[in-house]
Amino acid sequence: MSNLTKRLKAFETRVRIVRSWRGLAMGACVGTIVSTVWAVLDWRSVVYTEWSWMGAVTGACAVVGAVIGLVLPVPVQGLARSIDRRAGLEDRLTTAHERTENADAFDGALQFDAEERLSQIRPKTVYPIRLGKWHGGALLFGLIAAAIFILGNAPIAMSEESRKDREEIKKLGETVKRVTKENFETPEAKQEMSPDEKRLADELRRFDRDLEKAHLSKEDALQKSNELAQKADELMQNAAKASEQDLAQAESAREQLEKGELEKAGLGDVSPQMAQMSPGERLEKLNQAKRQAQDLKNRLNDLARQLDEINRKLANKNLSPEERKALEAKKAEIEKQIAKLNSELRQNADMQKALELSREAQEVFRKMTQDPMYKELMEIEKKLAQNSSSAKNSGHPKLTDEQRKQLKEALEKLAAQLKDAKAMKAYLAALLEAMKKASELSRCNGAGVGISGLPSMPGMAPAGPGAPTEDVWQGDSGQIHKLDKAEASKGTTTTDVISGDQRPATGPQAYVEIRAPSMVGNRTSVPYRDVLPSYEKKAESALNRQQIPKEHQKRVKQYFDSLTGANRK
Amino acid sequence: MPEQPEATWFCETFERVRQEVQKVIVGQHDIVEGVLVGLAASGNILLEGMPGLGKTLLVRSLSRTLSLNFSRIQFTPDMMPADVTGTNVLGEGRVSEFRRGPIFANIVLADEINRATPKTQSAMLEAMQERSVTVGGKRHALEEPFLVMATQNPIEQEGTYPLPEAQLDRFFYKLIVGYPTKEELAEVVTRTTGTLEQEPNVVASREDVIRMRNIVREVPVAHPVLDYGLSMIVATHPEGEGASPVAARYCRYGSSPRGAQALITAGKVHALLAGRYNVSKEDLKRALKPVLRHRILLNFEAEADGMNADKVLDEVIAFVDNRDRDPIKV
Numbered sequence: 048m049s050n051l052t053k054r055l056k057a058f059e060t061r062v063r064i065v066r067s068w069r070g071l072a073m074g075a076c077v078g079t080i081v082s083t084v085w086a087v088l089d090w091r092s093v094v095y096t097e098w099s100w101m102g103a104v105t106g107a108c109a110v111v112g113a114v115i116g117l118v119l120p121v122p123v124q125g126l127a128r129s130i131d132r133r134a135g136l137e138d139r140l141t142t143a144h145e146r147t148e149n150a151d152a153f154d155g156a157l158q159f160d161a162e163e164r165l166s167q168i169r170p171k172t173v174y175p176i177r178l179g180k181w182h183g184g185a186l187l188f189g190l191i192a193a194a195i196f197i198l199g200n201a202p203i204a205m206s207e208e209s210r211k212d213r214e215e216i217k218k219l220g221e222t223v224k225r226v227t228k229e230n231f232e233t234p235e236a237k238q239e240m241s242p243d244e245k246r247l248a249d250e251l252r253r254f255d256r257d258l259e260k261a262h263l264s265k266e267d268a269l270q271k272s273n274e275l276a277q278k279a280d281e282l283m284q285n286a287a288k289a290s291e292q293d294l295a296q297a298e299s300a301r302e303q304l305e306k307g308e309l310e311k312a313g314l315g316d317v318s319p320q321m322a323q324m325s326p327g328e329r330l331e332k333l334n335q336a337k338r339q340a341q342d343l344k345n346r347l348n349d350l351a352r353q354l355d356e357i358n359r360k361l362a363n364k365n366l367s368p369e370e371r372k373a374l375e376a377k378k379a380e381i382e383k384q385i386a387k388l389n390s391e392l393r394q395n396a397d398m399q400k401a402l403e404l405s406r407e408a409q410e411v412f413r414k415m416t417q418d419p420m421y422k423e424l425m426e427i428e429k430k431l432a433q434n435s436s437s438a439k440n441s442g443h444p445k446l447t448d449e450q451r452k453q454l455k456e457a458l459e460k461l462a463a464q465l466k467d468a469k470a471m472k473a474y475l476a477a478l479l480e481a482m483k484k485a486s487e488l489s490r491c492n493g494a495g496v497g498i499s500g501l502p503s504m505p506g507m508a509p510a511g512p513g514a515p516t517e518d519v520w521q522g523d524s525g526q527i528h529k530l531d532k533a534e535a536s537k538g539t540t541t542t543d544v545i546s547g548d549q550r551p552a553t554g555p556q557a558y559v560e561i562r563a564p565s566m567v568g569n570r571t572s573v574p575y576r577d578v579l580p581s582y583e584k585k586a587e588s589a590l591n592r593q594q595i596p597k598e599h600q601k602r603v604k605q606y607f608d609s610l611t612g613a614n615r616k
Numbered sequence: 617m618p619e620q621p622e623a624t625w626f627c628e629t630f631e632r633v634r635q636e637v638q639k640v641i642v643g644q645h646d647i648v649e650g651v652l653v654g655l656a657a658s659g660n661i662l663l664e665g666m667p668g669l670g671k672t673l674l675v676r677s678l679s680r681t682l683s684l685n686f687s688r689i690q691f692t693p694d695m696m697p698a699d700v701t702g703t704n705v706l707g708e709g710r711v712s713e714f715r716r717g718p719i720f721a722n723i724v725l726a727d728e729i730n731r732a733t734p735k736t737q738s739a740m741l742e743a744m745q746e747r748s749v750t751v752g753g754k755r756h757a758l759e760e761p762f763l764v765m766a767t768q769n770p771i772e773q774e775g776t777y778p779l780p781e782a783q784l785d786r787f788f789y790k791l792i793v794g795y796p797t798k799e800e801l802a803e804v805v806t807r808t809t810g811t812l813e814q815e816p817n818v819v820a821s822r823e824d825v826i827r828m829r830n831i832v833r834e835v836p837v838a839h840p841v842l843d844y845g846l847s848m849i850v851a852t853h854p855e856g857e858g859a860s861p862v863a864a865r866y867c868r869y870g871s872s873p874r875g876a877q878a879l880i881t882a883g884k885v886h887a888l889l890a891g892r893y894n895v896s897k898e899d900l901k902r903a904l905k906p907v908l909r910h911r912i913l914l915n916f917e918a919e920a921d922g923m924n925a926d927k928v929l930d931e932v933i934a935f936v937d938n939r940d941r942d943p944i945k946v
Contacts, residue, residue: 137896145838146836
């Protein structure tokens with residue numbers, strides 16, 4: 048590398064810096080133009096934007112421009128020509144750069160002359176950093192974008208009423224934002240959300256933006272919130288159905304597990320239901336089966352006698368063809384019935400055998416149900432079933448977020464413990480699926496309930512877990528509104544009508560129905576399955592503490608057993 | 617800066633000759649320099665100007681300064697080619713011998729060349745280009761250095777024969793000799809009407825002139841500078857791709873390749889005179905008008921619009937400059 052080329056390096060670096068400065072301005076100019084268009088579209092409610100977004104785009108464009116300016120190649124020959132032009136070196140550098148081999152008489156002197164001239168000039172004087180038209184453009188478009196954004200988002204030149212409306216709508220936006228965040232922006236939700244949920248979350252975010260910018264009128268906001276609440280409710284119902292299906296699969300898996308355990312003990316003929324029968328039930332079933340067997344035998348004997356009679360008649364040669372035909376038809380019918388009864392008798396015998404074996408199966412089953420893992424899974428299944436059922440029937444899932452998390456953790460822990468038990472694994476997998484649906488159900492419910500009470504329009508009170516906690520009657524639109532706060536309220540309020548002074552107007556009367564934790568309308572708001580275990584425990588402890596005859600103790604136990612059985616079904 | 621001895625010698629010699637000539641010629645610095653550039657670049661010079669502006673004196677002074685053979689040919693319409701080149705005559709013993717014409721000199725002043733007939737003018741062509749004359753089928757070489765300096769009067773049209781384009785192209789430079797300023801005129805009058813007459817001294821030899829010419833050829837030209845110069849030449853071609861709008865409108869014919877050669881050579885001399893070892897675009901711009909003003913042929917529209925060659929060439933320079941952008945955009 049010649050000395051001249053080395054000296055040109057400093058100028059090359061300077062050119063890169065100046066280009067970077069210019070590229071920065073060009074990028075910023077492009078960014079601010081984009082921001083201007085964006086701000087206009089935002090003002091026209093076509094798209095949504097924020098200060099920070101516009102700034103980020105402008106900044107990104109500026110950085111890209113600066114980087115491009117920095118990395119663009121700087122040809123040495125071009126650089127020499129450029130310096131010649133700018134520093135008035137009268138093509139000394141250009142010529143000297145071309146003739147570096149000292150081939151001709153003037154080459155050495157030319158090189159020295161060029162180097163000396165170059166040493167007398169400084170890169171920053173040849174390539175000064177200046178504010179150019181691109182910088183001006185960036186500044187101008189930045190100001191335009193800012194002005195448009197401010198005009199589109201600030202309540203300048205608005206009436207007092209419009210400003211109030213705007214403030215109200217913005218407040219609604221904050222609520223929607225909170226609802227969206229709580230339900231769809233948790234790490235768990237982000238992992239588990241279904242496509243439908245994602246769509247709902249996106250819609251909620253758009254709705255939130257529109258509200259924040261007050262792009263919607265109050266009426267539109269109400270309509271939109273109703274639509275979204277309805278969507279959330281539909282999603283929740285779908286999730287509840289899916290959860291039930293998963294639970295059915297879980298139940299099926301559990302039955303397979305139970306059956307497998309019985310088969311291992313050589314009791315494959317015994318169904319899990321039989322194994323879980325009480326001794327009394329078993330005895331009763333056995334007696335019933337014996338009676339049925341006896342009945343079948345009697346019927347068989349009767350049919351055998353009838354068959355003998357027909358055979359005897361058929362042996363008579365004086366029978367007319369018609370009579371013979373009728374007898375043969377009757378004979379075939381009786382033989383068919385006999386075959387059927389024989390089959391039933393065999394089944395009956397199998398059943399009796401199974402019932403006989405079910406005592407042993409019960410022992411197997413008892414051991415299995417004493418397995419803590421199995422017990423825990425059963426418990427989870429039960430809770431999920433309650434949750435799903437509650438969501439489907441009352442519109443509110445039973446499990447709180449905290450409870451769901453605990454159940455999920457428990458399931459995951461169990462999954463980690465299970466290594467070889469295939470049937471147990473299947474059961475567990477089905478429960479995990481049901482768990483996911485339970486989460487979805489909970490999110491949709493949270494969103495739906497949160498949105499449904501959104502618009503704080505005259506006559507509308509915020510309600511639901513996603514809304515402010517106070518029950519405030521904000522006006523009277525002459526319509527009936529329901530405050531659905533079953534989950535949030537605490538206490539034992541049973542009042543269902545608030546009476547007040549009647550309006551002088553002739554419109555329909557307004558009242559508020561408060562769904563209290565204990566009662567909703569004329570039915571309990573707590574499913575009996577939730578309280579059953581505690582009642583059962585209380586009953587058991589009462590039985591233990593007091594001198595109660597054994598027969599009665601058994602009766603109490605049977606009562607709770609029957610309830611539990613019904614619950615499972 | 618390490619001095620390049622040849623370049624230094626060139627500049628010193630050039631300056632000495634100039635100073636000697638300027639002892640006699642008052643003012644006309646550009647003309648004197650132009651003539652010396654032509655001398656250094658091996659080019660013939662066409663001087664155009666009104667009578668009495670010192671054209672002949674300039675050429676004579678130059679020849680005296682350089683101690684070269686000088687001859688003057690006053691062209692008239694009845695002059696024959698043999699009057700210029702020489703002729704074969706019967707000498708003693710009836711042997712035909714060649715008698716040299718006035719063209720056989722180092723510096724030939726062809727005074728009022730446009731008064732000669734085209735036939736006589738064309739006799740100059742071979743001498744100017746080939747540095748030789750052919751008489752009676754025999755070629756006679758001219759002694760180096762050879763330089764033709766022709767003058768012509770622009771106003772007298774009666775009885776004149778404008779030089780054909782082919783002959784004009786042989787001239788390296790065309791210099792327009794203008795009127796002196798009042799101060800210069802006063803100096804001229806003072807010098808020529810007094811008792812003391814300045815005589816130029818001999819400051820350079822024939823060999824010095826040849827050496828100067830060789831030094832000029834050594835000066836390097838960078839490709840972008842060459843490209844710039846050729847762009848100016850091409851810009852004069854009215855039908856070429858790189859034609860300037862003005863040339864396309866006003867030129868009938870543009871510069872020949874000989875014009876390009878002359879431009880670069882003149883640029884080299886100017887570079888040396890500026891103390892540089894390279895030709896710059898400024899050197900070429902400076903040389904453009906004297907090199908091309910007689911090489912481009914303007915059309916009737918140019919005449920009607922009051923355009924002359926120098927104005928067209930100014931536009932050509934502006935056109936090429938405008939297209940010559942800074943290669944580094946910042």
